[in-house]
Amino acid sequence: MEIDDRALMLRDIEQEVALTRHETGKAALDPRVMAAVANVPRERFVPQMDRHRAFDNGPLPIGCGQTISQPYIVPFTRSSA
Numbered sequence: 001m002e003i004d005d006r007a008l009m010l011r012d013i014e015q016e017v018a019l020t021r022h023e024t025g026k027a028a029l030d031p032r033v034m035a036a037v038a039n040v041p042r043e044r045f046v047p048q049m050d051r052h053r054a055f056d057n058g059p060l061p062i063g064c065g066q067t068i069s070q071p072y073i074v075p076f077t078r079s080s081a
Contacts, residue, residue, distance in 0.1 A: 030079035
């Protein structure tokens with residue numbers, strides 16, 4: 001299931017890029033950044049009780065009042081494309 005969830009997360013990121021391209025000026029994200037996103041074990045950065053949501057397209061709590069960013073945000077801010 002994790003592979004399907006990861007693939008859906010990547011698709012969601014690409015869709016969000018397409019939807020916001022006129023506002024952001026970015027039609028695509030750096031493929032190297034997307035490859036990194038595809039390989040990072042995101043589920044290891046969220047509490048056990050939220051691991052089923054690790055690949056959701058939204059921020060998740062990680063404890064101490066902090067969140068892990070929405071999956072779209074990191075590749076967007078790290079891409080120069």
